[in-house]
Amino acid sequence: MVDQQVEILRPETLIEEFKKIGVTHIITIPDSETNYLYELMEQQDWLDVVPVSREGESMSVALGLNVAGKVPVVLIQNTGMMEAGDSIRGMALDTGFPLLMVVGYRGWTRKGATPDSAAVYTEPFLNAFRLNYYLVEHDADGPRISEAFEETQKTKRPVVVLVGDEYHGFNR
């Protein structure tokens, strides 16, 4: 039981990381696997949740907020990230936008093999866009979110955090 809890990534860990790095807005498309995280974000008075209709919007809304001096983070799933390629290119990479993108890694398994093509193409997609990424699977990996954010600030480029535990702690 204890081991199982250690392996879980709690939504509270992401909230703590977001607060630590000064996030003001989360631009997101809610999905069933991250419902508890969504509810938790809505409860934070320092955080404004901006739901969008399609993932390509998320980078654009975030760019506008960044221009306004805010600190937005995009929270989407890998399927939507792949749909949003033109926005990642035109609204984040081309603008030198230090955008942190937290991406649910649908289909991720530690075994390497997965029947889910969303997972099969996720890392090749990131490599094609030359996006650096960090894997976060459980609470102990939480500080990687801050590391990824610091990298965005240093490089003036988007950096991705892949969340490889969206089937456990996020959906109570």
Next chain:
Amino acid sequence: MIESKEVFTAFQQYRGDAIVSVQGTSGKHWADVTTNPNRDISLGGAMGQSTSAIFGLALGLPDEKVVHFDTEGALLMNLGAIASIAGKSPKNFVHFLLDNGCYATTGGQPVPNSEDIDYAAMAAGAGYSATYNFDDLEELATSLEQIMNEDGPVFVAIKVPAEVENLPIGMRERRVTRSRTQTINDLRSELKIS
């Protein structure tokens, strides 16, 4: 229909300190009309995404009036944006649509259902606070003061003639005098955003 330049000339009288974004072939006339270019912003760069970027800007600057002159071709590529905008309901956001019914920059091919589509009805259905349709300059001009003073998000659809460009892109007249990055830096400097 109303010539795009006439739309901008009428709007300019009520602009005040609003931050203004323009798009598309119709938008090029704004450069001849604006008197406050440091508050003009260009956030295009991906298909249909300037609307969402300007929406984000409006959310981040709730004390500033933010005006976006969109085009119907761009809006159709990112139509879910009107639901996203209505969902957050930014009071400071005015969303104009210059509807020329076609993709003027690629030779004038019509957008889907260009003759019958009603964008203002779509915005109203999405949940905008107020929506308008104009194809007469006088009606537009007499409504602009109210439009600029009411709580948003406000949607204003205007029928404009197409200004089709068929020259190769490299041979077309360029109106853009500042890059996107320059407009961002100028606006931040104007608003003292570090």
